Amino acid sequence: MKLPEGSKTAVLLQKLQWQFNSVGYMEAAQKKYGDFFIAPVLESDSAVFVSHPEALEQILHKQRSAVSAPGSLNEIMTPYHGNQSIFVLDGDRHQRHRQLLMPAFHGARMRVYGDLIGSITKQVIDQYQIDQTFSARSLTNDISLQVILETVFGLHKGERCFQLKQLIHSLFEDVRVPFIAASFLLPFLRKDLGAWSPWGYFVRQRQKIDDLIYQEIAERRSQPNPERTDVLSLLMLAQDEDGQSMSDQELRDELMTLLLAGHIITSSTMTWALYWIHKKPEVLQQLLAELDSLGESPEPTVISRLPYLTAVCNESLRIYPVEILTKGRMIKSPIEVMGYHLSPGTALYGCIYLLHHRQDLYPEPKQFKPERFLERKFSPYEFMPFGGGARRCIGEALAQYEMKLVLATLLSHYELELADNREARPQPPGTTFPPAVKMRLRGKRHSAKGLAKTQALLTNL
Ligand code: HEM
Incomplete structure (x- = not known):
């Protein structure tokens, strides 16, 4: 039986490589070591990355x-979402939070x-001007933030909504963000050296966001409204099998999550989609x-x-x-997977x-070819943008519908x-890839049918 292997380069150097070029790091390791390799770049120095569908x-x-899990x-x-978040809970408590959260994200x-x-x-x-050049990421960020604030928090206008938007925006867009991201990976960088230091800035912004969230929770508790359909309202009403509902801190941590x-x-996914659609006429x-x-005016469900x-x-x-x-997943008892021995x-x-770049599943994997999804049905372990099993994404239905x-x-x-012909590349740091794509608004569009109608009217004049 085999054991997974990995690079002998110093762990800190591997972490830095991961931070600045995760794709290059993974591709090089897979080329050398195959579908299982040791990657000491996250919490555990003996972590194994796996990319075979059967495994x-x-x-x-x-x-x-x-x-x-x-x-x-x-x-x-x-430090961002707190220790009552579904991300960090396990066992029964993790199950309990999934049970409480999932109905709010159900397809129906x-x-x-x-x-x-x-x-x-x-x-x-509509706030953009004709011929204005803008960052595709700002457009999709503004849309998805407003969608989350309305669907999850039930906030669509008012001072609290405005302040939350500003604060969240600045937390993700500030020039200090790369330093803050590095502090998440390297805890010794988490030093509050005042409001201008990256960590000091993060801690203060987070406090302001927390204050607004707790104000919203307190207001909802004092004036309950059973008519509301947002996720926060559903979570406040939800009870687990033992009749327990969520505490204020649990609610805050889940909202941040x-x-x-x-x-x-x-x-970020919508930014990529806009880029590819306009790159390929x-x-x-x-x-x-x-x-x-x-x-x-088609029905949203028909569009979806x-x-x-x-x-x-x-x-x-x-x-x-x-x-x-x-x-991450953790081996509890020794198992063999595809000839590899994995120990507790x-x-x-x-x-x-x-997985998504396997030549055997996706020929010409670097090419954007939507038709491959019309020609073949992929199994849940061949195409898995939302993961699988115990921690499968609970927001999948909302994300797909929104996109x-x-x-x-x-x-x-x-x-x-697209405002220029440049090829968009995934951006470091870490594991998300917001590309820097510039776009231009050329104007409002009339559908082919609408145009035909207008032309017919004009000819009949
Ligand atoms: C295109 C958008 C999205 C993608 C690609 C995505 C992807 C993922 C992936 C890969 C996981 C880990 C699954 C695993 O380990 O098996 C995950 C977990 C999770 N996602 Fe998403 N997600 C998206 C949108 C959303 C949305 C809109 C929400 C909710 C508003 C959400 C909430 C969560 C939560 C709470 C978890 C943790 C589940 C747990 O630990 O039990 N995601 N997501």
């Missing part, structure tokens, strides 16, 4: 009695959010033909089932999955990026173009 099915699903492997962002609830997502998209893009998970990742044409075939739009979203999630790894205490991460409705609204009603 992932074993680890995430079939061998669940020998593999746990401990929260201690996901502690990297604890998406109907409630459909019209909201379309109107937020229009409100945000959902903000982080739901806002930045979804917006044939993709844009095919999407517009599909969208126009639905007529003037469009085959080519779904294929474009899937291909965007495949080529640069914004979450390049699953959360070994941390495992599903390597979603490498499709935002793209459909933007493409059907506006003409956008």
Whole structure:
């Protein structure tokens, strides 16, 4: 039986390489060591990255009695989301939080959010001027932040909503963000040297956000409104099997978790999709033909089932999955997976990026080809942008629905173009990839059917 191998380079150097070029690090290791390799770049120095679909099915699903999903492997962002977040809980408490959170993100609830997502998209893009050049990431960030604030927090206007938006925006966009991200990976950098130091700035911004969240929770507790449908309201009402509901701190930590998970990742994925759609004119044409075939005001659920739009979203999630790894798993009792012996205490991460770039599953993996999702059905362990098993993403339905409705609204009603011909590359640091893509708003768009009608009217005049 084999043991996974890995680079002999000093651990700190490997961590730095990971921080600045995660894709290059993973591709080089896979080339040298194959589908299992040791990558001491996260919490555990003996962590193994796995990228074979059969092995992932074993680890995430079939061998669940020998593999746990401990929260201690996901502690990297604890200073941000706190220690009551679903990310860091394990065992029964993790199950309890999943039970409380999941109904709020169930597919059937998406109907409630459909019209909201379309109107937020229009409100945000309507603030841009014709011929204005803008960052695609700012556009998708503004949309996804507003979607999360409305769907999760139930906030759509007012001073608290405005302040939260400003604070969250500055927490993710400030020039000090790369230093703050480095402090998450290297705890000795977490030094509060005053308001201008990166960690001091982070701690103060977080405190201001916390104050607003606790104010909102207190207000909701004192004036309960059973009519509300946002996730916070559902969480405040939800009870587990023992009749327990969530404490204020649990609510705060979960809200911060959902903000982080739901806002930045979804917006980065939408940025990639906008880039690829406008980089490939044939993709844009095919999407517009599909969208126009639905007529003037299609139902959001009808849009969300469009085959080519779904294929474009899937291909965007495949080529640069914004979450390049699953959360960590831990071997509890010795097992053998595909000829590798894995001993207790070994941390495992599903390597979603490498899985999605396997030549045997995705020929020409660096090419953006939505049609591969129309030609073949991939198993849940061949295509897994949302992970699998005990920690599978709970926001999958919202993320997919949001992506499709935002793209459909933007493409059907506006003409956008890339501001330059540059190739967009994933951006460091860490494991998310917000690309720096500049776009231009050319104007409002009239659908092919609308144009034909106008032309007919003009000819009859
Ligand atoms: C395109 C957008 C998104 C992608 C690619 C994504 C991907 C992922 C992945 C890969 C995981 C880890 C799964 C595993 O370890 O098996 C995860 C976990 C999670 N995601 Fe998402 N996610 C997205 C959007 C969202 C949204 C919108 C929310 C909620 C608002 C959300 C909430 C969560 C939560 C709470 C977990 C942790 C689950 C647990 O630990 O039990 N995600 N996501």
